[in-house]
């Protein structure tokens with residue numbers, strides 16, 4: 606049994622795996638980290654390994670207290686990954702993006718893959734059919750767009766996510782919802798069209814906190830799997846054991 610932990614920029618997600626299947630998922634805040642993991646390990650005492658990918662400000666030290674109980678693996682760029690990293694700055698590539706790319710490579714062999722993670726940021730990661738990781742894009746996520754409009758202006762209110770009535774926003778609120786939500790959808794559909802025009806034989810994986818909201822609104826039909834990062838973390842760990 607394996608406990609996987611994804612430390613994002615907003616919150617922490619975790620899942621317990623038995624082989625390839627998820628037994629339970631958890632979401633919690635950063636200040637609850639130790640308490641929550643302790644609780645999970647009390648419930649799942651058969652966990653032998655704790656596998657962490659962190660892009661947040663939580664470092665390896667925060668997990669060392671659990672080393673008495675199980676093996677702790679804090680993934681870094683030094684670990685083995687199943688793709689060739691062609692990023693010009695491989696050491697600055699987010700470990701979450703590396704794990705997503707690993708999951709896509711292992712799960713969908715021999716095809717071009719585009720992973721879109723709609724979280725705090727939206728990240729796009731492209732791995733070609735020869736397993737070269739080429740790069741992608743980083744842009745502000747949905748919540749971040751609402752917050753930055755408010756934080757960097759005098760007159761724009763902070764709104765909670767809502768579907769716009771139309772692309773023509775007829776009030777301040779509707780104009781913001783249209784700009785944020787439609788802008789987000791157009792951006793992603795635009796990127797997908799660009800990739801489709803340039804590559805055949807490819808699969809798109811959509812994940813992250815906004816994946817379900819987004820999937821319904823895209824012109825392109827793609828299926829959301831909001832658990833893809835944790836599943837990929839489990840697979841990356843199995844790959845590491847087999848190839849280290």
Ligand SMILES: Nc1ncnc2c1ncn2[C@@H]1O[C@H](COP(=O)(O)OP(=O)(O)OP(=O)(O)O)[C@@H](O)[C@H]1O
Nearest residue numbers: 613614615616723724725726746747748813814815
């Ligand atoms: N309870 C919640 N707290 C924060 N964001 C939420 C919540 N529910 C849905 N969301 C949506 O999820 C998005 C954040 O995604 P996610 O939770 O995957 O980010 P994260 O934990 O920071 O991970 P990462 O840094 O990997 O993107 C926000 O844009 C927001 O719209």
Ligand SMILES: CC(C)(CO)[C@@H](O)C(=O)NCCC(=O)O
Nearest residue numbers: 660697698699701702726728743
């Ligand atoms: C882009 C984020 C914030 C997405 O979580 C993360 O992957 C990160 O901090 N990346 C570092 C920069 C890069 O990936 O090139």
Ligand SMILES: [K+]
Nearest residue numbers: 722724725726
């Ligand atoms: K993300």
